Amino acid sequence: MAFPARDKNRSRGRRATALVAAAAAVTLGLATGGTVTQAAPDSHKPKPTHTQVHLLSINDFHGNLVPNAPTSSSGHVNGTPAGGAEYLATHLEQLRAAARANGQESITVAAGDLIGGSPLLSAAFHDEPTIEAMNLxxxxxxxxxxxxxxxxWRELLRMQKGGCLPDGDGANNQNSCPDPKQKFKGADFDFLSANVFFEKNQKTLLAPYTIKKLKDGRKIGFIGMTLxxxxxxxxxxxxxxLKFTDEVETANALVPELKKKGVEAIVVLLHEGGIPADPKAYNSCPGISGPIVDIAKNLDAEIDAVITGHTHQGYNCSIADxxxxxxxxxxxxSFGRLVTDLRMSIDNLTNDVDRANTIANNLIVTQDVPKARKLTQLIDKYKALVAPIESxxxxxxxxxxxxxxxxxxxxxxxxNLIADAQLADPSTVTGGKTPVAAFMNPGGIRSDLVAVNGAVTFGAAFTVQPFNNYLVSMDLTGTQIRSLLAQQFTGVNQVSNKVLQVSGITYTWKAGATPGTKEVVADSVKIAGQPLVDTTTYRIxxxxxxxxxGDGFxxxxxxxxxxxxxLDIDAFANYLTAHDPYTPGPTDRITVG
Structure with missing residues (x-):
């Protein structure tokens, strides 16, 4: 079926004059957060001259196949227990069924970090269980x-295409394809990387976009990119x-290409985000800040919606193009605790998105619905396989x-505990050189270390350090260490400071002369209790x-x-075994002057 060409002037004029209004919350059997601040009329009913498509989206799942404890910050939404793949699957199917009942179609998408930084249940198998769950x-x-x-990036390609790693029965606490009768088939969905290029040939690592066709032939284009x-x-x-290009420039350059293919409805799936002033207002947009604000303001006006992630925040915003x-x-x-139901209204005459009749709602993935049977079977399978390691x-x-x-x-x-474990680990001693100081990035500490009746399991330790990073010893001069400490408060870390966790080193920092700045007190830095000497070489x-x-250091x-x-997790586990039982000490290595 052929559709008439769009009157571009009329469309742009309509977009420029669309009014911002508050939409009523749409329930569909899921808990909502009240008023939605966005571009939409008071009624959510689509016009008879429009086609409404439900774009269902998640972000930052991080392999959280089972719900986190409701008492943890990652296990609830404003006090409501939320998350878990079994419940997520059920809620998504409920939303799809509701759309079908109204003669509407649904498309399910995500904005990155489905894997990585995952609990042991997924990470122990190279996140293959999470890819299988997303397929389901x-x-x-x-x-x-x-x-x-x-x-x-090679492992990312395997996540897309499938195949097994030759890691035996689980090198480095991981085991690809643990069932010899079942090979890993890869993702049934598209990983999109519009702004990730090979430096040698300038080709994208993965497809830059995908085009989804509706039953009537209408097209929706999805551009995907990371930060x-x-x-x-x-x-x-x-x-x-690889090289990573500017998000705005990359997306805008693809708009003409999509339009040549007859795509008028364009959505960006972007792994970059913002931070609202009130983190509990997940279905509105109070005082949002962060990179997404400028990105959204500069993305081509032909792009109709931006689905984001990375900051692990919930928001539902209207930002002018x-x-x-x-x-x-x-x-x-994050972690599958919310689903966004973005109801895109497409004008049947122009094929363009009518933003004034497009609404979105963030819906809590509550745990008061039946579990999806196929997801339960998948999770139970991997629980049995990981149990001996985890417990x-x-x-x-x-x-x-x-x-x-x-x-x-x-x-x-x-x-302090993690840094002490790194310093004590014998695997980094080489040529008779033993490290005298250790440094740990705070963002790599993903959870508190929790015991059950005093006992710490490998699973609990892995929850703290889930990345399977290697420990590296090196030589740094005193001058280089001073630069390192200064980088906690300068450069990319000036706005949001990253204070390294340390062992073997002590120092004092104070507020700088310029408001908002901080600086390390030069004569306060000591290693092994002795003043730091700029010309001395230290093993760290x-x-x-x-x-x-990484992290600007x-x-x-x-x-x-x-x-x-x-591996860092092995150093951590071995230290806990060697210092059994462990009693946390005071935080007296870094002081504020």
């Missing part, structure tokens, strides 16, 4: 997030040979937990992520005589 829930496309590169800053927050070896017209920008928290007791602590919450200086009890240890200059990349030791 009916995912159709996702952008590539930074954590999709945790095991390198441009990915090289600064992933292990260098995992992205070697370059033509001044409101455009939906959404995010669905092994590796030590005890004398408190209920060791907290990752930092004090005013930026130091935490758990950070960190993980391979920081060793490559370029001083690590200048280190010399680097030596790769064992």
């Amino acid at each position: 829930i009916g995912l159709e496309a996702t952008s590539v997030g930074n954590h999709e590169f945790d095991e390198g 441009e800053n990915t090289p600064n927050i992933v292990t260098k070896s995992g992205i070697e040979g 370059p033509a001044g017209a409101p455009r939906l920008v959404t995010s669905a928290f 092994k007791v590796i030590g005890h602590i004398t408190t209920d937990m060791v907290s990752r919450t930092a004090d005013a200086s930026g130091e935490s009890p758990l950070g 240890v960190t993980n391979n992520f920081l060793s490559d200059g 370029g001083a690590f990349a200048t280190g010399t005589n680097k030596f790769f030791g064992g």
